[in-house]
Amino acid sequence: YAANDTNYDNFVNCLSENGISKIQASQIVYTPNNSKFTSVLNTYVKNLRFNTSTTPKPAIIVTPLVESHVPAIVLCTKKLGLLLKIRSGGHDYEGLSYVAEDGLKFIILDLFNLRTIDVDIEDETAWVQSGAMLGELYYRIWEKSRVHGFPGGVCPTVGVGGHFSGGGYGNMLRRHGLTVDHIVDARFVDVQGRILDRKSMGEDLFWAIRGGGGASFGVVLAYKINLVRVPEVTTIFRVERFPEDNSTDVLYSWQQIADKIDHDLFMRVLLQPVTGKVKGVKVVRLTFIGMFLGDGNRLMSVMDSEFPELKLKKSDVREMSWIDSVLYWANFANNTAPEALLSRFSSVNFLKRKSDYVQTPISKDGLERIFKKMVELGKPGFAWNPYGGRMSEISSTETPFPHRAGNIFKMQYSVNWNEEGSAAETDYIDQGRKLFSYMTPFVSKNPRSAYLNYRDIDIGTTDYGKNSYDEGKVFGVKYFNNNFDRLVQIKTKVDPGNFFRNEQSIPTLPFLE
Numbered sequence: 372y373a374a375n376d377t378n379y380d381n382f383v384n385c386l387s388e389n390g391i392s393k394i395q396a397s398q399i400v401y402t403p404n405n406s407k408f409t410s411v412l413n414t415y416v417k418n419l420r421f422n423t424s425t426t427p428k429p430a431i432i433v434t435p436l437v438e439s440h441v442p443a444i445v446l447c448t449k450k451l452g453l454l455l456k457i458r459s460g461g462h463d464y465e466g467l468s469y470v471a472e473d474g475l476k477f478i479i480l481d482l483f484n485l486r487t488i489d490v491d492i493e494d495e496t497a498w499v500q501s502g503a504m505l506g507e508l509y510y511r512i513w514e515k516s517r518v519h520g521f522p523g524g525v526c527p528t529v530g531v532g533g534h535f536s537g538g539g540y541g542n543m544l545r546r547h548g549l550t551v552d553h554i555v556d557a558r559f560v561d562v563q564g565r566i567l568d569r570k571s572m573g574e575d576l577f578w579a580i581r582g583g584g585g586a587s588f589g590v591v592l593a594y595k596i597n598l599v600r601v602p603e604v605t606t607i608f609r610v611e612r613f614p615e616d617n618s619t620d621v622l623y624s625w626q627q628i629a630d631k632i633d634h635d636l637f638m639r640v641l642l643q644p645v646t647g648k649v650k651g652v653k654v655v656r657l658t659f660i661g662m663f664l665g666d667g668n669r670l671m672s673v674m675d676s677e678f679p680e681l682k683l684k685k686s687d688v689r690e691m692s693w694i695d696s697v698l699y700w701a702n703f704a705n706n707t708a709p710e711a712l713l714s715r716f717s718s719v720n721f722l723k724r725k726s727d728y729v730q731t732p733i734s735k736d737g738l739e740r741i742f743k744k745m746v747e748l749g750k751p752g753f754a755w756n757p758y759g760g761r762m763s764e765i766s767s768t769e770t771p772f773p774h775r776a777g778n779i780f781k782m783q784y785s786v787n788w789n790e791e792g793s794a795a796e797t798d799y800i801d802q803g804r805k806l807f808s809y810m811t812p813f814v815s816k817n818p819r820s821a822y823l824n825y826r827d828i829d830i831g832t833t834d835y836g837k838n839s840y841d842e843g844k845v846f847g848v849k850y851f852n853n854n855f856d857r858l859v860q861i862k863t864k865v866d867p868g869n870f871f872r873n874e875q876s877i878p879t880l881p882f883l884e
């Protein structure tokens with residue numbers, strides 16, 4: 372370290388006053404003077420939009436090696452008046468875990484070293500630290516049992532800390548609900564630097580960190596989860612449909628059954644503008660990707676009776692173990708060994724995401740107009756994810772995540788690009804916003820709901836000032852509907868000074884500010 376690295380000195384001195392020796396601290400504190408600073412920063416940047424020379428950089432990155440380091444880090448960040456950003460897997464679509472507004476001095480608490488996973492098959496539970504990735508969790512479960520799994524997201528590099536605290540869903544959602552529906556305990560560091568568990572934090576705070584976003588309340592160190600049973604044989608399929616296959620009719624029919632069909636079946640549809648088969652004309656391609664918790668014969672009988680319009684053939688479906696289905700959904704090649712799920716590497720591009728919920732089926736005419744708009748815009752695509760099943764059986768107040776019964780499917784808007792520069796960024800983001808605006812008549816209203824883990828700062832932000840409650844309410848009711856006010860009350864109680872905050876965190880009540 373260079374002489375006069377005051378950020379470094381002040382932080383390390385404070386850590387040493389709080390029980391972390393200077394030698395230990397030198398192994399976990401990085402400032403820009405450290406040659407590893409940039410690689411530590413960039414390893415968990417999962418959106419190239421926030422990896423440019425103009426992206427605001429932290430003053431410090433700190434990478435605790437054991438849970439007992441975290442209380443000292445929280446207390447010292449507070450003492451030095453820095454803004455704390457908490458990062459587990461770095462998949463936040465708007466980079467909120469590692470970027471702050473220009474001019475703000477901030478520190479990244481990066482949890483990638485805290486990634487122990489203890490699976491107890493007899494008990495059918497596991498303790499998972501926040502810095503673990505979903506792929507590591509699935510692998511560790513599979514190592515011990517071929518008939519257990521966990522209903523989390525499909526991308527193996529997503530981090531447990533952000534994913535679990537923000538809701539979390541994957542292709543077992545219709546049978547088992549969300550990730551947060553299976554959390555039974557947690558270890559957590561609050562603003563006073565105390566390590567709490569479910570019992571000592573109390574049921575309100577424990578409720579809040581199961582879908583309300585961890586970063587508003589404190590640092591989640593680990594979650595304890597209930598595992599779920601998976602069959603020895605699961606079945607997958609992936610088929611494409613184009614206008615010449617009557618794709619409008621097929622998608623219209625999908626909306627009638629996707630949330631009602633056998634709960635063992637999850638059928639995602641991807642919509643993407645592409646050059647079609649006929650004379651290079653642009654069309655919208657539909658890709659139906661199915662996950663069935665059962666064998667191929669049973670799947671075929673469900674499809675033949677409930678969704679014959681898709682014309683799924685026996686040759687389209689493939690039986691495999693649950694862990695192979697995880698690899699399949701993550702786009703690994705056939706016969707890839709499960710160890711691939713332990714890789715922390717993922718290819719990264721520039722991206723923007725948005726979300727919407729659909730509560731009444733869209734008419735055939737509406738679908739055709741949407742296809743036309745997508746072709747006209749050219750770039751943005753959709754992933755439509757069916758709800759129903761277990762999701763409709765759980766009350767909307769059970770966890771902060773409110774989007775339960777009454778939602779047929781959730782839409783994710785997605786735009787990916789590889790061109791550098793602000794012109795491309797403006798163009799692609801603008802296309803996504805235009806499609807979002809076009810969709811207004813087809814999606815939920817009052818509020819127009821959104822999914823926290825599909826972070827989208829277009830729907831509102833707060834600068835934590837005196838209007839933060841009103842600002843927070845704008846995006847808060849979209850993410851949390853009627854659960855927003857309970858989150859505000861809990862936040863006000865556990866962190867009245869609003870130390871744990873970001874551009875979309877839960878505000879405190881106005882009179883206590």
Ligand code: FDA
Pocket residue numbers: 417456457458459460461462463464467468482501523524525526528529530531532533534536537538539540541584585586587589590591592824825873
């Ligand atoms: P990251 O570290 O960026 O954190 C996200 C947010 O949580 C930030 O606000 C951060 O401060 C906070 N946070 C993180 N760790 C914390 C901790 N320990 N304590 C308190 N706060 C903490 N979602 C889904 O439901 N199903 C899916 O299949 C997918 N698939 C998917 C694929 C890809 C490629 C991406 C980029 C994203 C997804 N997602 C998803 C969205 C994903 O669930 C969401 O981005 C998660 O918040 C990511 O968690 P990370 O820990 O990786 O993010």
